Amino acid sequence: GAVVSQHPSRVICKSGTSVKIECRSLDFQATTMFWYRQFPKQSLMLMATSNEGSKATYEQGVEKDKFLINHASLTLSTLTVTSAHPEDSSFYICSAPSPGLAGGSYNEQFFGPGTRLTVL
Amino acid sequence: GENVEQHPSTLSVQEGDSAVIKCTYSDSASNYFPWYKQELGKRPQLIIDIRSNVGEKKDQRIAVTLNKTAKHFSLHITETQPEDSAVYFCAASRQAGTALIFGKGTTLSVSS
Numbered sequence: 001g002a003v004v005s006q007h008p009s010r011v012i013c014k015s016g017t018s019v020k021i022e023c024r025s026l027d028f029q030a031t032t033m034f035w036y037r038q039f040p041k042q043s044l045m046l047m048a049t050s051n052e053g054s055k056a057t058y059e060q061g062v063e064k065d066k067f068l069i070n071h072a073s074l075t076l077s078t079l080t081v082t083s084a085h086p087e088d089s090s091f092y093i094c095s096a097p098s099p100g101l102a103g104g105s106y107n108e109q110f111f112g113p114g115t116r117l118t119v120l
Numbered sequence: 121g122e123n124v125e126q127h128p129s130t131l132s133v134q135e136g137d138s139a140v141i142k143c144t145y146s147d148s149a150s151n152y153f154p155w156y157k158q159e160l161g162k163r164p165q166l167i168i169d170i171r172s173n174v175g176e177k178k179d180q181r182i183a184v185t186l187n188k189t190a191k192h193f194s195l196h197i198t199e200t201q202p203e204d205s206a207v208y209f210c211a212a213s214r215q216a217g218t219a220l221i222f223g224k225g226t227t228l229s230v231s232s
Contacts, residue, residue: 032217034219034220042224042225043209043222043223043224043225044164044209044220044222045222046219046220046221049219091161093163093164095220097217097218108154108166108169109154109166109220111163111164112163113162113163114161114162114163116161
């Protein structure tokens with residue numbers, strides 16, 4: 001199956017600083033990637049859809065000026081949490097849909113390993 | 121938009137018993153329904169999926185059924201083992217390449 005990586009795997013920062021999280025598709029191209037946030041013992045909540053070459057689409061209630069998304073290439077999307085606060089502490093996971101690789105379902109999403117963000 | 125409801129939130133079974141988790145969805149245009157297993161601190165792992173043109177799919181001890189008319193789908197795990205203990209999520213999406221909307225999850229505990 002396809003591989004999606006994320007970096008960093010965990011980050012601790014001070015309140016008010018910005019943090020950048022990278023999501024890469026390693027062996028396939030992804031014109032679309034998705035960013036999810038997961039609070040402890042909760043489900044994955046879709047934050048935004050990252051589109052290569054155009055603006056990201058944000059879900060209702062997600063501040064686009066706080067969570068900056070840049071889909072710089074067909075294999076890289078970045079999420080920047082600006083002016084992070086303790087309530088932004090969460091597990092951030094990206095995913096990319098399968099383009100129809102052999103052996104994989106066309107609809108299948110490949111998830112990154114996640115980034116644990118802790119804001120002090 | 122799509123809304124996915126999942127029940128139960130917790131499920132405890134004895135080793136060897138069967139476990140059933142149920143989900144309903146609201147968007148009749150959804151056509152892809154995967155199930156994920158997630159262990160603490162790790163990414164969700166796809167365990168089985170089904171598309172809207174199929175009513176049932178089975179993979180060894182795991183099966184998924186879909187009722188498009190009623191807009192619900194279920195995960196069935198037979199002969200449960202302690203290593204099946206994890207959080208399971210159902211999800212739905214509209215079409216190829218679109219985002220998944222997840223249910224709230226079911227914590228399955230299998231005791232030996």
